[in-house]
Amino acid sequence: MRTDTGTGLLPAAEKLRDLAAESASGADRNRRLGRDVVDAMGAAGFARHFVARPWGGTEGSFTELTQAVMTVGEGCAATAWCASLSAYSARCAAHLPEEGHRAIWGSSPDVFIATALVPGGKATKEGDDWLLSGRWGYVSGVDFADWVLVCAQAAGQDGPPELRFFALPRGAYRVDETWDSVGMRATGSHTVTISDVVVPRHLSFARADMLTGRSSWSEVPSHHVPFQAVAGLTFIAPVAGAGTGALHAAAAGVTPKRRTPTTETRLVRASGRIDAARQLVEQNAAVLDRRDFTPELMARNERNATFSAELLQEAAELLIRTAGTVGLGETHALQRIWRDITSATSHVALQYDTSARKNYGAVLLGPDNS
Structure with missing residues (x-):
């Protein structure tokens, strides 16, 4: 809809x-x-x-x-x-x-902001501000970003270290062109290097705020969403769209000579997986807009994202087999989309063991008290 x-x-x-x-x-x-x-x-x-x-x-x-x-x-x-x-x-x-x-x-x-969610580097207190250094890989969109948002371990003057995010404008960091994946090549997911840059305190916030969806400075509803509920949606929505693109590319390449029962069956099977994935992705978005942040629904959102990734991988494989050698030609859109789907679904947020297994397993089986 x-x-x-x-x-x-x-x-x-x-x-x-x-x-x-x-x-x-x-x-x-x-x-x-x-x-x-x-x-x-x-x-x-x-x-x-x-x-x-x-x-x-x-x-x-x-x-x-x-x-x-x-x-x-x-x-x-x-x-x-x-x-x-x-x-x-x-x-x-x-x-x-x-x-x-x-x-x-x-x-x-x-303003375009590129984010490094995985902690890397360290920050130390410099009066009211922070001194930041480190390297962060896989920062998508950094080629054209106006700012970067990176996560680092911050050692305060009092108390134990905490993880914090730091925002820096272009020119305050270096971009090292390290992205060499066979798929999603154009995302420019390079490495950001920061060397002893002073970050004002108003350009930093605690990672815990993002994880819990707590914002003391905004009343906008979308700024108060727990990260668990939204993380997978960020990465699976582009792949769901790519699945539809792959289906169109594969169907367009089916000539009358290649229109066999096997070809039609593979297209139908792939289309079912793609439609199911898109429905699950839209279900996740609806949960966020309704603000249903129960543990069960947040865990289901994780399950939906990882399962959708699996469905889209399977659909892409079916479509590549449908197209055959023609679909693997360098000028054919299908092989590029297949590479993109394969690369995108390898993201850590779309893996069962790092995302859905523990939380949705607890929904199905109850907490693990072993």
């Missing part, structure tokens, strides 16, 4: 899908999104989707964003991945104090 809340994101996503599809092959080859695609992504409103209205944001819904990301993913998975992360990175940065909001969005709500 299409849900447009008046922000204009969905019709803009359809235009971005078409533009990104035209340049997807070149972006894959060049390992970066074209400037026209990046500009169109910003104009569409992805970066401002969760930004508060006083700063020019649209305070959009999770359902609308999910549908828009899946739409873009039908044309280019890497573009959809960056669009999704630009929105969710802004949601994370909303945990900053009000002065931090002003520093990032004071001049524009369309």
Whole structure:
């Protein structure tokens, strides 16, 4: 079901899908999104989707964003991945104090932020501020980001160390081009290096705030969502869109000569998996918009994301077998989408053992008291 809340994101996503599809092959080859695609992504409103209205944001819904990301993913998975992360990175940065909001969005709500969720590096107190150093890998979208948001172990003057996020503008960090994956090449998920940079206190917040969905500086509902409930959605929505793109690419390559019962069966089986994955992804977004943050539903969201990744992997394999050697040609869109789906579903947030197993296992079996 299409849900447009008046922000204009969905019709803009359809235009971005078409533009990104035209340049997807070149972006894959060049390992970066074209400037026209990046500009169109910003104009569409992805970066401002969760930004508060006083700063020019649209305070959009999770359902609308999910549908828009899946739409873009039908044309280019890497573009959809960056669009999704630009929105969710802004949601994370909303945990900053009000002065931090002003520093990032004071001049524009369309600022691109690239986030490193995995802790790396260390920060030490420098008066009221922080001195930060370290390296963070797999920072998607950093090629064109205006800011980065990185997580580090912070040693305070009093008490034990804690994990904190730090926001830094372009120019305060170095980008090392280390991303060499066979899939999702155009996401530019490179490494960020920071060397003894002073970060003002208003550009830092405790990681615990993000995990619990606690924000002392914002009343926007989307800024008060536990990370467990939302994490998988960030990464699975682009892949669900890519699944639909793969189905269209595979079906378009079926000539009358290749239209056999086996081919039709594989297409039908793949389509069922893709539709099921999209339904589960949309179910996750609906939970967030209803604010049903029960342990059971948050665990189900994790299960949905990981299971959808499995379904989409299976669908991509079926479609590659359907297309045969033709589909593996360098100029065929299907092989690129297959590589993108394979790479994207390897993300740690979409693995059973690191995400859904423990929490949803407790829903099914009760807590493990061994």
